[in-house]
Amino acid sequence: MTTTDICIIGAGPVGLFAVFEAGLLKMRCHLIDALPQVGGQLSEIYPQKPIYDIPGYPEVKAQVLIDNLLEQIAPFHPTYTLGERVEQVSKQEDGSFVITTNEHTVVHAKVVVIAGGLGCFEPRKPAIEQLEEFEGKGVAYMIKDPERFRDRRVVLAGGGDSALDWTIFLANIAKEVTLVHRGDTFRGAPDSAEKVYQLAQQQKIKLILKSNITRLAGMGHLQEVVIAGPEETTTLAAEHLIPLFGLSPKLGPIADWGLQIDKSAITVNTQDYSTNVEGIYAIGDINTYPGKLKLILCGFHEAALMAHSAFKYVYPDQRLSFKYTTVNGVHGF
Amino acid sequence: MEEMISITIEDRNGTRQVIEVPDGISLSLMEVLKASEYNILATCGGMALCATCHVQVLEGLDGLPPATDAELDMLDTLPDADNDSRLACQLKIHTDMQHAVFRIRGAEE
Numbered sequence A: 001m002t003t004t005d006i007c008i009i010g011a012g013p014v015g016l017f018a019v020f021e022a023g024l025l026k027m028r029c030h031l032i033d034a035l036p037q038v039g040g041q042l043s044e045i046y047p048q049k050p051i052y053d054i055p056g057y058p059e060v061k062a063q064v065l066i067d068n069l070l071e072q073i074a075p076f077h078p079t080y081t082l083g084e085r086v087e088q089v090s091k092q093e094d095g096s097f098v099i100t101t102n103e104h105t106v107v108h109a110k111v112v113v114i115a116g117g118l119g120c121f122e123p124r125k126p127a128i129e130q131l132e133e134f135e136g137k138g139v140a141y142m143i144k145d146p147e148r149f150r151d152r153r154v155v156l157a158g159g160g161d162s163a164l165d166w167t168i169f170l171a172n173i174a175k176e177v178t179l180v181h182r183g184d185t186f187r188g189a190p191d192s193a194e195k196v197y198q199l200a201q202q203q204k205i206k207l208i209l210k211s212n213i214t215r216l217a218g219m220g221h222l223q224e225v226v227i228a229g230p231e232e233t234t235t236l237a238a239e240h241l242i243p244l245f246g247l248s249p250k251l252g253p254i255a256d257w258g259l260q261i262d263k264s265a266i267t268v269n270t271q272d273y274s275t276n277v278e279g280i281y282a283i284g285d286i287n288t289y290p291g292k293l294k295l296i297l298c299g300f301h302e303a304a305l306m307a308h309s310a311f312k313y314v315y316p317d318q319r320l321s322f323k324y325t326t327v328n329g330v331h332g333f
Numbered sequence B: 001m002e003e004m005i006s007i008t009i010e011d012r013n014g015t016r017q018v019i020e021v022p023d024g025i026s027l028s029l030m031e032v033l034k035a036s037e038y039n040i041l042a043t044c045g046g047m048a049l050c051a052t053c054h055v056q057v058l059e060g061l062d063g064l065p066p067a068t069d070a071e072l073d074m075l076d077t078l079p080d081a082d083n084d085s086r087l088a089c090q091l092k093i094h095t096d097m098q099h100a101v102f103r104i105r106g107a108e109e
């Protein structure tokens, strides 16, 4: 079990900056995100797009902003649990919280900060009847540890960049890689598409176009994938199926934590962005209040006010005096 | 007088509604759907980056301008896209849309 002052749910830009504001006040943070990487919408949806409304940056690429935030918070040594979704937040008798993820990671914290953005990015799932039956038993929507596929037979499905990139990557690791795509061409990144065609020509991977996966079979674990093409239906032996059809955000478990929700967002008190549960704050895109704007800039402001208010839970006996970073500098721990 | 463009929208539950939009309002179909209180996410705000504004063109597909590479690329990431799939944010309201029928396919909010 990890014990920390503040557990931040969501490692998007706002959750990351909250580590800085908390750190200035000597509060330690642990971040949890359902995605395998930090950065929230910026890294997942638009890493290469320029952003023009971050104060002091006339233009900054989304991924660069995230990298800079990581550098800025490094002195405070935040800890991370990535690729796991927070399922439960329960308040203890002493006012602290126990946070549990879908993979049974448990974090104990004095304060919870929800920086969950638009919610969890959930994988889009193709309509295959037995899909859910084999989830965790061969079917996965995310590749957290490519080594798991070493010397295995893997089928990937999808036609976007991530399907292409992972096909190329796994070609060197897995025993057999098959990419199944609904269309007859790849219109994504031309370089990766070219590479995939080459690998197929060299028979390092199997490429099955204009086809859909229709059925899965196996005893307890995936063993076979049935693929329907324009002319024929093929059955492939495979231990793993990785459908890669992008992600779509859903509020998810946050709705079940006893918080006041209005249209998929948590209502907060704008004095300190606290929720209706004492000790739980909500900042960034996940919260709502009169006049709310879903902007990175607004989330940063909310993080600063939250940290000053959270201080009283972490250090109940201390008084907080406000100081500029220019006066004292940034002292990590 | 400005020409009115009449399009039919079929919701996820199959109900149809005709929407009249003036030509030259310089909005995308996604924006018109949002303004008409249809439940679509449009997470990326219309940049062809999220595919949550996926629609199926039931009638009038041929009259529409062809999809750009960015749009096709995004449609390629969807498990349920077909040859008549488009991204509503990439379709500008225009007379070429007159009498077209769109079915909303994207994930619900």
Ligand SMILES: Cc1cc2nc3c(=O)[nH]c(=O)nc-3n(C[C@H](O)[C@H](O)[C@H](O)COP(=O)(O)OP(=O)(O)OC[C@H]3O[C@@H](n4cnc5c(N)ncnc54)[C@H](O)[C@@H]3O)c2cc1C
Pocket (backbone or CB within 6 Å): A009, A010, A011, A012, A013, A014, A015, A032, A033, A034, A035, A039, A040, A041, A042, A045, A046, A050, A051, A052, A053, A084, A085, A086, A087, A115, A116, A117, A118, A119, A120, A121, A251, A252, A253, A254, A283, A284, A285, A286, A294, A295, A296, A297, A299, B043, B044, B045, B047, B049
């Ligand atoms: C295409 C696009 C362009 C944009 N352009 C701009 C712009 O120019 N300027 C601007 O200010 N804003 C812009 N935005 C909006 C900006 O990206 C958001 O305001 C910002 O990402 C919000 O940050 P956040 O940290 O609150 O949430 P997010 O970035 O959404 O991160 C939230 C994280 O929480 C995680 N999460 C949620 N629930 C759970 C759970 N139960 N367990 C574990 N993890 C969870 C999610 O996986 C996610 O990674 C743009 C957005 C998009 C999509």
Ligand code: FES
Pocket (backbone or CB within 6 Å): B030, B041, B042, B043, B044, B045, B046, B047, B048, B049, B050, B051, B052, B053, B074, B087, B088, B089, B090
């Ligand atoms: S709104 Fe995101 S792709 Fe159309």
